[in-house]
Amino acid sequence: MSNASPASSTWSQRFESALHPAIARFNASIEFDIALIEYDINGSQAHARMLAHTGIISSDEGEQLVAGLEQVRQEYRQGYFTPGVEAEDVHFAVERRLTEIVGDVGKKLHTARSRNDQVGTDTRLYLRDQIQQIRVQLRDFQTVLVTLADQHVETLIPGYTHLQRAQPLSLAHHLLAYFEMSQRDWERLGEIHRRVNVSPLGSGALAGTTFPIDRHYTAQLLDFGDVYANSLDGVSDRDFAIEFLCAASLIMVHLSRLSEEIILWASQEFSFVTLTDSCATGSSIMPQKKNPDVPELVRGKVGRVFGHLQGMLVLMKGLPLAYNKDLQEDKEALFDAVTTVRACLEAMTILLQEGLEFRTARLHDAVNEDFSNATDVADYLAAKGVPFREAYNLVGKVVKTSLSQGKLLKDLTLDEWKRLHPAFEADIYAAIAPAQVVAARNSYGGTGFEQVRQALQTAKVRMNQTS
Template structure:
């Protein structure tokens, strides 16, 4: 059934129908469409535009359609143009002429804007739940690894020693920001567009705020033209998802590196790994690689919608139909990425000894050796040069700073004494760093407690 046709004398070209239809993908928000329609007819009856009997008959018909779709009895295969015409056609088929009154006082323009907002709002809530589970997993790793020493990196080169708890604390912060962005996007979009009509409102005495309250919106939108042409909330969500997938990709990249034979910091569980068709020894981190790879797919959805919207005049244009498939794909993709990352982290094993051994190499305690000299009244710039000479000597003689004799230290600077060994030990290098946000035991425990309280607030 078409929701238009009176001014047309010819049937639509079949190719045009196929190109124009959206039921093949917008059927996924049938629940939102029906929910919005029920709120609409309740308002129409309240405003005496429909009778109570007509309202009840329409609601009963809509509920029966939803139940039949849920059970699989009703399929999306009747050739309807979109989910709106599908629902309305089946409503008229079930309750007769009264069903034709469903669309009173609204347009598909404000209807699809409502459906998409309701759908996105539901998806944001699900994304928040998934992020909560991921954050919980990251926090568990932090809690269990406050003294798991490992090298920290800059430029992908060993820089200073840190702990696994400190390293994952950084990801806790990124994912918390992702969560906050979703909350902010949801709050900003929570305005009901229904009642805006095609773009200029309607002559019917609608109570838009009443509909908004039924559907748990904060209020109705202020401008009917903006209501039907706004897709900012989708662009915001896609931006949120792009940033989130970037964070997941960065963590995946580190897992991939840590999983190599050169590092062996982690052991991937068999359930999140794959093998090779030719090399029997291989255990590949394919899931982490796919998470990394699919971030580009999410970026593509954001760029596609930005490109679609950039040249559109007000108000509604059919181009906007393109918002759905790319948004659905990005949402589905990121939901899968979060679930997979949570599962991968929960099953992953960390090689503590290997990480600690790696932290002892690469002169990660060089900064602490310089700080030691500063405390001996050596100017920092001079201390920096002295330790640089120590490192060069160590490279030439294949020795770590910890393995130098006191004589070797003193050959470069008389400021060194026996207490240098304690000053540059791995434990000291980490534990004495207790400024807020640092890896020292007190600082990281404070960070964990703060993170735990943040999570409790999200429940």
């Protein structure tokens, strides 16, 4: 009795028996690369049209292949076509179903093509599409940041270095820092998109083909901007996937930093924000708690994307040219990274839009209860001709004395200021008021209200960029 299985028909008569069932399961990628099916069909339709365009097959055969592939697409969308492990991968599954639909002409589809350049094409089509969708999500995220910033130009928040109170900031300025990060993410993905958008189709297994194909024609049909100039590179290159994972990792870094701040702000110790019921959960045993699950999950999911980047680098570092089966491992990493980034962007956008409320009264109190205006005292003296380093040392002593007396700088009397240095006048109180401290930092890119309003206008203009 034969051990043959449907999977055995994938290979030539070089093999006398089918794979061991366990090895067939181990070898198969259909469970995850089915995600590429529509991209595979798009690439196959372009390939079929090119075969007819160059006369390798007849026009009628080309039309049959394109129509048959479209039927496969509709069957998949409607849930009628659900290939299993016996198909091994999405490419063979589609080709086999196509042949069932159109007969022997379906066997001509693979003329002048290898699964090596086919999978490379599918992966690039998929990633190209996903990059565009992630860029749209980044714009949505930025829109919420800008909307919030618009509402809080003159809301003050303590600024920190080393997680110690440093200087007060416009809350809008703080939010716009994340706009800048996400803008770099958006631009970076655009640059990577150009390198993803290169067609390997026609590279064959590794050396090209003897058939008179037109690679530029298929590239044009699939909206690729260019074609690989070297067939070996075309089937083995995964730089584009690594670059995407680098960009995805940076997106996650930025979302994680914001998540960490929101977690701190929502704590009782900070109390800068209140979490709404739509984006928080409670404790199973402590009824008073409201947990910041969204930012915590985002912070936790960062490791997945980092891991996929590291895994891809390790995967590629020792591969000789050209294609190796190891490259099958690129897809699960890529798919999961895309899914994770998109889910986190969506969740954080919703969280900012409707999941938290800034406690402006608490923020007002916070910037009035510390020594974050100490630098402005030194600047005040420097503006009156006192060397900055001398002023800096003097203010350090003032802070030390005030702390020992349980006072803030605003609590010192004018006589106390004058005993410290005769340059102090009554205008010191206005100079160290938090709103003035912020407004005075009007250097380009600073937190001064005027600068923040200009930055907001610039951000709105930049969001209209399309490339």
